Amino acid sequence: MIEFDQVTVTYDGAREPALRDVSFTVPEGELALVIGRTGSGKSTLLRAINGLVPHFTGGTLAGRVLVDGRDTREYRPRDLADVVGMVGQDPMAGFVTDTVEDELAYSMESLGVAPDVMRRRVEETLDLLGLADVRDRALTSLSGGQRQRTAIGAALTSHPAVLVLDEPTSALDPQAAEEVLAALQRLVHDLGVTVVMAEHRLERVIQYADRVIEVPGGAAAVSTGLPADRMVTAPVAPPVVELGRLAGWSPLPLSVRDARRAAVALRSQLDSAAPARPLAALGKELGRCTDLVVGYGNVTALRGVSLSIKAGEVVALMGRNGAGKSTLLNSLVGIITPRSGTATAAGVDPRRTKPKRLVKAVGLVPQEPADLLYAATVADECGSADSDFKVPAGSCRALLERLAPDVPLDMHPRDLSEGQRLCLALAVVLCGAPPLLLLDEPTRGLDYGAKRRLVAILRELAAAGHAVVLSTHDVEMVAEVATRVMVLADGELVSDGETAEVIAGSPAFAPQVAKILAPLPFLTVGEVAEALDRAS
Amino acid sequence: MRAVHHLTLPRALHPGAWWLWALCMAVAASRTRNPVLLVLILAVTGFVVSARRSDAPWAHSFAAFLKLGLLVIAVRVVLQALLSTRSQGNTLLFTLPQIPLPDWAAGVKLGGDVTAEALVTALYDGGQLAVMLCCVGAANALASPRRLLKSLPGALYEMGVACVVALTFAPQLVTDGRRVRAARRLRGRTRASFRTTAMPVLEGALDRSVELAAAMDSRGYGRTAQAPRAQRRLTALCVLLGLLGILLGVYALLTDAMAFPFAAGALAAGVLLAVAAMAVGRQRVSRTRYRPDPWALPEWLVVAAGALAAGAMVIAAVRGVNGLLLAGPLVVPPVPVLPVVGVLIGLVPAIAAPPLRKAVA
Numbered sequence: 038m039i040e041f042d043q044v045t046v047t048y049d050g051a052r053e054p055a056l057r058d059v060s061f062t063v064p065e066g067e068l069a070l071v072i073g074r075t076g077s078g079k080s081t082l083l084r085a086i087n088g089l090v091p092h093f094t095g096g097t098l099a100g101r102v103l104v105d106g107r108d109t110r111e112y113r114p115r116d117l118a119d120v121v122g123m124v125g126q127d128p129m130a131g132f133v134t135d136t137v138e139d140e141l142a143y144s145m146e147s148l149g150v151a152p153d154v155m156r157r158r159v160e161e162t163l164d165l166l167g168l169a170d171v172r173d174r175a176l177t178s179l180s181g182g183q184r185q186r187t188a189i190g191a192a193l194t195s196h197p198a199v200l201v202l203d204e205p206t207s208a209l210d211p212q213a214a215e216e217v218l219a220a221l222q223r224l225v226h227d228l229g230v231t232v233v234m235a236e237h238r239l240e241r242v243i244q245y246a247d248r249v250i251e252v253p254g255g256a257a258a259v260s261t262g263l264p265a266d267r268m269v270t271a272p273v274a275p276p277v278v279e280l281g282r283l284a285g286w287s288p289l290p291l292s293v294r295d296a297r298r299a300a301v302a303l304r305s306q307l308d309s310a311a312p313a314r315p316l317a318a319l320g321k322e323l324g325r326c327t328d329l330v331v332g333y334g335n336v337t338a339l340r341g342v343s344l345s346i347k348a349g350e351v352v353a354l355m356g357r358n359g360a361g362k363s364t365l366l367n368s369l370v371g372i373i374t375p376r377s378g379t380a381t382a383a384g385v386d387p388r389r390t391k392p393k394r395l396v397k398a399v400g401l402v403p404q405e406p407a408d409l410l411y412a413a414t415v416a417d418e419c420g421s422a423d424s425d426f427k428v429p430a431g432s433c434r435a436l437l438e439r440l441a442p443d444v445p446l447d448m449h450p451r452d453l454s455e456g457q458r459l460c461l462a463l464a465v466v467l468c469g470a471p472p473l474l475l476l477d478e479p480t481r482g483l484d485y486g487a488k489r490r491l492v493a494i495l496r497e498l499a500a501a502g503h504a505v506v507l508s509t510h511d512v513e514m515v516a517e518v519a520t521r522v523m524v525l526a527d528g529e530l531v532s533d534g535e536t537a538e539v540i541a542g543s544p545a546f547a548p549q550v551a552k553i554l555a556p557l558p559f560l561t562v563g564e565v566a567e568a569l570d571r572a573s
Numbered sequence: 574m575r576a577v578h579h580l581t582l583p584r585a586l587h588p589g590a591w592w593l594w595a596l597c598m599a600v601a602a603s604r605t606r607n608p609v610l611l612v613l614i615l616a617v618t619g620f621v622v623s624a625r626r627s628d629a630p631w632a633h634s635f636a637a638f639l640k641l642g643l644l645v646i647a648v649r650v651v652l653q654a655l656l657s658t659r660s661q662g663n664t665l666l667f668t669l670p671q672i673p674l675p676d677w678a679a680g681v682k683l684g685g686d687v688t689a690e691a692l693v694t695a696l697y698d699g700g701q702l703a704v705m706l707c708c709v710g711a712a713n714a715l716a717s718p719r720r721l722l723k724s725l726p727g728a729l730y731e732m733g734v735a736c737v738v739a740l741t742f743a744p745q746l747v748t749d750g751r752r753v754r755a756a757r758r759l760r761g762r763t764r765a766s767f768r769t770t771a772m773p774v775l776e777g778a779l780d781r782s783v784e785l786a787a788a789m790d791s792r793g794y795g796r797t798a799q800a801p802r803a804q805r806r807l808t809a810l811c812v813l814l815g816l817l818g819i820l821l822g823v824y825a826l827l828t829d830a831m832a833f834p835f836a837a838g839a840l841a842a843g844v845l846l847a848v849a850a851m852a853v854g855r856q857r858v859s860r861t862r863y864r865p866d867p868w869a870l871p872e873w874l875v876v877a878a879g880a881l882a883a884g885a886m887v888i889a890a891v892r893g894v895n896g897l898l899l900a901g902p903l904v905v906p907p908v909p910v911l912p913v914v915g916v917l918i919g920l921v922p923a924i925a926a927p928p929l930r931k932a933v934a
Contacts, residue, residue, distance in 0.1 A: 087791050118793030130781055131788030133734070135719060135741070142863030147793035155863050175629075195793070372755040396761035407777065408756035411769050425760050451776055466759070 038199060038231045039063040039086060044100035046081055046090055055081045059100075059259040061250060063233060065198070068225045070246035070264070071235040072273060075441070075456030075484045077254025079235040080126075083201050086233060087121035088114045105198050119148055122192030124202045126455065126482075128184045129176070137179070137187050138163075138172045144195045155194075162190045166220050181358040182213025186220055193224070200224065202234040206241055207481050210357050210510045211545045214241055221245070237456075237484050240275035240513060240549055243268070244292035265289050273485040276513055276549040279562045283569075296553045303565075307557055310572055312564035314537070317520045320348030323473045323504040324369055324399075328378035331364050338364040340528040341378065346504045348472070351495055353519035353536070354508040355546060360525040362508035363404060366475045369506075370401045383472040396426060400471035404478055406462030410450040415461060418450055426469035437464035440490050455482035467494065474498060476507040480514050492518045512540060516548040516560040536560065577869040583930045586625070588716030589724060590872040590926075595712035596823075597879030598919055601886040601912075602704040603827045605897040606697045609906045610916060611704045617882075617919045618711040624923040631717040638710025642703025649699030654687045661902060662690025690902040697899070724866055726851040729812065734794075738785065742778060749774045796860075804853065811850030818843020826887075833891070871925050878921035885915020 040062045047054040055078045063069045071079050084090040088109035091098045102109040105120045114123075122144075125131045134140045141162055145155045163169040166186045171179060179187065185205055192200060205221070206214035222245055224230040233250075236242045243249075249267040252259050268278045268289050277296050281289045284303050290296035324346035331339040338361045346352055354362045367373045368380045371387025380387065383398035390398070403409065412418035419433035437444060441460035444453065450461055459482060466474070480488055488511075495505050495518050509515060515522060515536065522539040524532045524546070532539050537558055540546040551560050559565050576582055595618070602614050619635070626632040654669070671685040719740055725733040753773045754765070762769060789795075822840025826833075889912045890897055896909030 084787075089787055089791060093787050093790055114787075114790045115793050115796045118791060118796070121791070123788070123791040125784060125788055127784070130784040133785070133789055133792070133794075134737070139723075139863065144792040146860050146863055147796055149796075149861050152861055152863065152865075155861065159863065191792070367755070370759060372758065392758045392761045392763050395758065401759050403752070403756055403759065405752065405756075408753050408773055409760060411772060422760075425762065451780065469761075 038065040038067075038105060039069075039233065040101075040103040041085075042101040042103070044085065044098060044102055046078075046085060046096060046098050048094070048096040051096075053255075055096075056085070056252070056259070057256060061259065061261045063231060063248065063250075065231055066225065066229040067247040068221070068232045068234070068245055069248045069250055069261075070239075070242060071233065071250045071252060072237075072239065072271070073252035073484075074254055074273070075237075075460075075482065075487055076443070076454035077252045079252050080203055080454070082250075082252055082259075083123075083203050083233065083235055085109070086199065086201050087117050087123050088112055089123070115147075118144055118197075119195055120197055120199060122189075122195065122197035122200045124185075124188045124192050124200070124205060126203045127208075128188035131188060132176050132191075135175055135177075136172075137168055137174055137176065140176060140187055140191045141168075141194050143191060148195055150195070158194045158196070162194050165193075165223065166190045167216070180213065181209050182216045185209060185213070185217050189217070189220060193230075197230070199231045199233065202232065204236055204482065205234060206236060206238055208478075211512065213358065214238070214510075218242065218245065237482065238511075239273065239485075240277065243275055243278070264291055276562050277553065280550055280553060280565060283562060283566055293549055293552045296549075300553050304554055304557060306572070307554065307559070307565065307568055310568040312537075312559050312568060313571075314564075317349045317351075317499065319350065320502055322346070323348050323383050324506065325381045326365070326368070326378065329365070329368060329380055330376045330378050331361075331368055331373055332376050338528055339368070339375075342525075342528070342530050343378075344523065344530060344533065346473070346506060348502045348504050349499055349520075351499050351505045351507070351518050351520050353515040353522045354506060354525065355510070355512075355515065355522060355540075356525035356531075361528045362525055363477055364528075365525070366401060366477050366506065366508060369473070369475060370399050371395065372401075396469050396471060398471060399473040399475065400466040400469050401475040402459075402462050402466045402477060402479060406459045407451065409462045409465055410458070413449055414447050415444055415450060415453070416446040418461060418465065419446075422465040422468055428468055428470075433464050433468040436467050436494075437461060439494065440464055441487060456484060456487060459483060460487060463491070467498075470498070470503070472503055474503055474505045476505070476509075478509055479507055480509055480511040488514055488517075512546050512548045513561075515540060515546075516550070517563075522546075575869070577867040578871075580871055580874075580925055580927060583928045585627075585720075585866065585929065586716070586875060586922075586926045587724065587866040587868050587872045588721040589866075590868070590875045591716040591922075592712045592721055593876045594879035594919075594922055595708045595715070597876075597883035598711070599705045599708035600827060600883040601916060601919070602701060602708060604886040604890045605912065606701055607896055607899060607906050607909075607912075608697055608700060609908055610897070610912055611697075611700050613913065613916050614919070615704050615707055617916055618708055620920060621923045621926075622711045622714050625926050625929070626714050627929050629717065632714050635707070635710045635714040638707050638713070641710075642706045645703050645706065646696060646699035649702075650692060650695045653691050653695035655683060656681070657685070657687050657691040658682060661694055662688050664689040664903065666692065693902040697902075720866075726854070729851070729854075730860065738782075742782070745781070746774060746778060749777050753777075808850050808854040811846050812854070815843045815845070815847030815850055818846060871927050874925035875922040878918050878925065882915045882919035885918070886912055889915070 041059050044056060044059045045054050046056040071082060073079050081090055085102055086104060092113050104117060107117060107120065132140055133143050138159060141159045142155055145158065163172055166189060168186055168190060171183055205217055209217065218241065221232060225232055243264055246264045248261060249264050250259065250261045251267060265288055268274055277293060278289060281296060286299045290299050322345055327343050329339050329342045342365060356362055364373060368375055369382050369387060374388060385398050387395055387399065410418055412421055419437060422433040423430050437460060440463060441457055444457050450458055463479065479491060499505055519536045522536050523530055524539065537560060541551045541558060541560065548560050550562060550565065598614055598618055602611060605611065622635045666687050666689050668686050669684040672683040674681060674683060719737055722733040722736050753770055757769050818839050822836050822843055825836030825839060894909055894911055896907040897912060899906060
């Protein structure tokens, strides 16, 4: 169905090709998963499938890309619209109309599909993706999962043979991600659609993949293979695979279910062991909310939230999209004025403190990291961050080098990949080393390596007496780094306690290791490895 | 009878019908300064809006336009009070302190005597403009401009898409600006500069438009059938001239700036040109339309009601029927029969337009 033949892509003005000598085939009806580090060229590869690279983006493509027998050299993206459905990273950015039904019909209208066929396909797609209840709703009023499903539906109605998705679940909470993956699963199984998808959250998707395409970036060659084979040696791997490698299971399990069946022996071996969790040394209170009520117009985002965050803690804020996580973080830095109640950060009232002094008390990496970046190059950005926060020159750059070692310093921040941009914004805020550090979805678009480095930095900060609050959907990251978890639902704090207590028992928030080893209280592969070490 | 002709079958009325009706009501308002008739027109449009509007976000725009109208009246009255001369009458209400002006401003007076006649005239003039604004507001509330753009003829499709995208981007820019301003605090900066405010917003908007363009390209936008360049140019020229003619005609009809035959002629020529261009342009468009709004009996009735209301007013104005314009500012406004009946016909859409679809529980 898709054939890459010695494809090399070089963007205009770039010294190095973004993709080098890529050859692979994806047969009809397969789900191919594209993996690789942040900024390694996954998006370029996906966009080459429907001809956006090079027709839309510019640059040179050497070699040949064949999709359903059509050569992308001769067909522009719009001429391939009936063969390839494309879903971008941010569904909202790709919407052309304003209601669900119109959005679903849009590509068919462009293709000139007959009205009665259009009508039928829209109804079928609404049912297939479970969107019938929201058919008349405005796109802006949908939840994240509904938006993503609408975007997939909009690409599907023209009955393409190939569906290309760029990180379809990275911005979604676990439940919404399940919805989207279930819908994709149906497409592959029942309709024989060929799906090519890039995703960092391997723990969510690896079990559904028929084929893995690994894009290592740089000069290394792109390689393909079966998921189980690739996972034996892959540098990026979800916890289930790492646990399998640790326990020496063969064949390597990719799903929690397979791993649970293989883990009988491991569970009895670990039966008497308990994970060693060093207790965090708690210091003075750095963040506090009392009866915080926040609303926008006639929507109440937070209804009487009270909490206290102490130095040395890493608090994970979890909950559905729209549960009030960002609102809580924004109130702690004074971006939002509460209707009633108070929020204090490191002893100051964020609403009444001058920004210059405020950044010495609390720092926030917002959901759109680009908002923090003004300079024309990465190097300038680091320099201005040093002077903004009055730290020795070079501090920001050193942090960036630790987080993402390969970010080119002469690039414009907007030209970085989403993950790299996030690393830059993180470095900018971290270099101020504020006592209270808030991170709004810091793992969106980050690969496992960058996540591991972020975890190390956050642990260091906590040990040095900072308090960290991160809102996230990434349960694996929470299991690794958080000492405490708070779950928000509908603007209220529904649970607040130690990480193991809150997430281990929850069907939505339990990390893979906890699911595999239940009822044993282990959360991460590291804990298991350590317990095995002690036992032997 | 086909289902779409039923007046009671719940469905959304064609947005074009709502806009035509509302424009007709605005034409009616433009013919009179009689406060009784103006209030009547306002009441009629307000009643129809409350009877047939949906609960979509834009459906609340009538109230916003009403407030805008009140503001227009207030500004008009205040300015008149400040600049009033005794040219309209002699009933002195009060005297404001007069500000002496230099010689070169002879003929202009700031402050001084304020007469009842001047204020009442300003009130009626402002009222007329306010009522016309409310008519536009009614159209806005009953059918969003976006829906209207969607039913543009095929030849204008590209232009319509551009407008729709612009309509989406404008509010997005405002939210972006707010977010970027908030983020500036996080860098410890207080002063706004072009670099820290406008740049991120503009870059964001640019990024988004590039992404949207990529999405539209991959979804088949612009797959039109090939047409010779000369024909495309001719179509574009006809469309532009036609629109210009329509604009001129409507303006002339609304303002009395030109003789009636000339205005009507310009309007007719414009409509003809535009229709011809669209007929030609349609041939090269190979796209289809999902669930187009039907144009059936209710649409005809709504437009006819508007046309009758406007027609009655225009005829009354041309015939010089007493009561459209007042003899003097302070007389009790008369109630002329023909215009009142005409305006009341404008109520028909409250019944003739089908009710809205309710969500099934």
